[in-house]
Amino acid sequence: MFVSTYESAIDAKGRVSIPAPFRAELGGSSRIFLWQALDGSGCLEGGGEALMAMYRATLTRLAPQSDVRKVLVNRIIAGSADLKMDETGRIKLPEDLCKAAELEGRIKFAGNMDSFQIWNPDKHAAYNASMEAAAASPDVMAAFGRAYSEVLHQQGAGHYNGPKLVEGGES
Amino acid sequence: MFVSTYESAIDAKGRVSIPAPFRAELGGSSRIFLWQALDGSGCLEGGGEALMAMYRATLTRLAPQSDVRKVLVNRIIAGSADLKMDETGRIKLPEDLCKAAELEGRIKFAGNMDSFQIWNPDKHAAYNASMEAAAASPDVMAAFGRAYSEVLHQQGAGHYNGPKLVEGGES
DNA sequence: TAGCTGCCCATGATATTCCAAATTTACACA
DNA sequence: TGTGTAAATTTGGAATATCATGGGCAGCTA
Numbered sequence: 374m375f376v377s378t379y380e381s382a383i384d385a386k387g388r389v390s391i392p393a394p395f396r397a398e399l400g401g402s403s404r405i406f407l408w409q410a411l412d413g414s415g416c417l418e419g420g421g422e423a424l425m426a427m428y429r430a431t432l433t434r435l436a437p438q439s440d441v442r443k444v445l446v447n448r449i450i451a452g453s454a455d456l457k458m459d460e461t462g463r464i465k466l467p468e469d470l471c472k473a474a475e476l477e478g479r480i481k482f483a484g485n486m487d488s489f490q491i492w493n494p495d496k497h498a499a500y501n502a503s504m505e506a507a508a509a510s511p512d513v514m515a516a517f518g519r520a521y522s523e524v525l526h527q528q529g530a531g532h533y534n535g536p537k538l539v540e541g542g543e544s
Numbered sequence: 545m546f547v548s549t550y551e552s553a554i555d556a557k558g559r560v561s562i563p564a565p566f567r568a569e570l571g572g573s574s575r576i577f578l579w580q581a582l583d584g585s586g587c588l589e590g591g592g593e594a595l596m597a598m599y600r601a602t603l604t605r606l607a608p609q610s611d612v613r614k615v616l617v618n619r620i621i622a623g624s625a626d627l628k629m630d631e632t633g634r635i636k637l638p639e640d641l642c643k644a645a646e647l648e649g650r651i652k653f654a655g656n657m658d659s660f661q662i663w664n665p666d667k668h669a670a671y672n673a674s675m676e677a678a679a680a681s682p683d684v685m686a687a688f689g690r691a692y693s694e695v696l697h698q699q700g701a702g703h704y705n706g707p708k709l710v711e712g713g714e715s
Numbered sequence: 716t717a718g719c720t721g722c723c724c725a726t727g728a729t730a731t732t733c734c735a736a737a738t739t740t741a742c743a744c745a
Numbered sequence: 746t747g748t749g750t751a752a753a754t755t756t757g758g759a760a761t762a763t764c765a766t767g768g769g770c771a772g773c774t775a
Contacts, residue, residue: 553755564753631733
C-alpha cells in the first residue's frame with residue numbers, strides 16, 4: 374500500500390526520484406504509469422503494473438461501448454504516460470503532464486492506497502487545509518465509525534459485533 | 545488491545561522507545577504508522593500493520609470520490625508516517641508530526657484500544673481533566689450502560705449470568 | 716551537429732543498524 | 746518483608762548502509 378507523503382525535486386534534466394518506500398511497493402517492476410487525476414484536483418495519479426492490471430480487469434467488466442468505459446479508457450489508458458525507472462529509481466516526467474499539474478522545482482508524492490499522487494507543493498498544502506477543515510465535520514467521523522464497525526463485524530474480529538452504534542457511542 | 549498509559553522521552557536524535565507492552569501488541573511486526581488524530585485534540589495516533597489493514601478495508605468500503613473517503617485517505621493514508629522500529633524498539637518521530645503535536649522532551653503513550661496515542665504531557669493532563677469532568681455527566685454512564693447491555697444480549701449471554709449483584713455489594 | 720535519452724558512477728546527507736552501558740523491573744530466597 | 750540476583754528494558758553513541766541528487770559519457774534521433 375502506498376502510504377505517507379514524501380517531497381522530491383525535479384532536476385535540471387527533468388528527472389524525479391521516486392521515494393524508496395514507493396519503489397518497494399512496485400514489487401521490483403520498474404514500470405510506472407502516470408495520468409491526470411480524474412477528480413479535477415489538478416494532481417497526477419500513478420501506479421505500477423499491478424494497479425494497471427486491476428484497472429484493465431475493471432474496465433473490461435464495463436460494457437464495451439458504454440460512456441463510462443470510453444471515458445475511463447480515454448483518461449486512464451490513453452491518457453497515461455508509460456514510464457520506466459532508471460537504475461537509481463528516477464523517472465522523467467513528460468512535459469505535458471508537468472504542465473497540466475503545474476509541476477516545477479519541488480514536488481510532493483502522496484500515498485493513496487493502491488496508487489500515489491504527485492502534487493505541486495502549494496496546491497497540496499491548499500488541498501490539505503481543505504481536508505483538515507472537512508475532517509472537523511462530525512459527519513465524517515460518524516461515517517468512518519460506521520464503516521469501521523462494519524469491517525470489524527465482517528472479520529469477526531471479536532470486537533464490536535453489532536450492526537449499529539448505540540446513541541452516545543460516538544463522539 | 546493497547547491499554548494503559550506510559551511515559552517516555554525523546555532523545556537527542558528524535559528517537560523514542562515504544563513501551564514494551566505496546567510493542568507486544570504489534571504482533572512481532574516492526575512497522576508503525578503515525579498520524580495526527582482526526583478529532584482535533586492535537587495528539588498523534590498510531591498503530592501497526594493490523595490496524596492499517598483494517599483502515600484500508602474500511603476506506604475501500606467508502607465511495608471512491610466521496611468527501612468522507614478523500615478526507616480520511618488524506619489524513620490517515622497520505623498523512624501518516626510509515627516508520628520502522630529498530631532492534632531495541634525505538635522509532636524516529638518525524639519533525640513535522642512532533643511540531644504539530646508539540647512534542648518535545650518527555651511524551652505520553654496512551655492506549656486507545658485498537659490504536660494508541662502520543663501526547664504532549666501537559667496537553668494530556670488537560671485532556672484528562674476535561675474527561676474527568678465529563679465523566680460526571682449522568683448521560684455518559686447511561687449511554688455506556690445501554691451499549692453494554694446490548695453487547696451482552698448480542699453475545700448470547702442474555703444478561704448478567706454471574707453471582708447475583710447485591711446493591712452496594714462491590715467495594 | 717545539436718539535442719535528447721538512457722546508463723553509469725560519485726558524493727553528501729540522511730537514516731538505519733549495531734554495540735554497550737545504565738536503569739528499571741521481576742523473581743527467588745532468606 | 747526485605748534483599749540479592751537475574752532478566753528485561755531503556756538509554757547513549759558510533760559504525761554502517763541507504764537514498765536523493767548531481768554530473769559525465771555514449772548512442773540515438775532529428
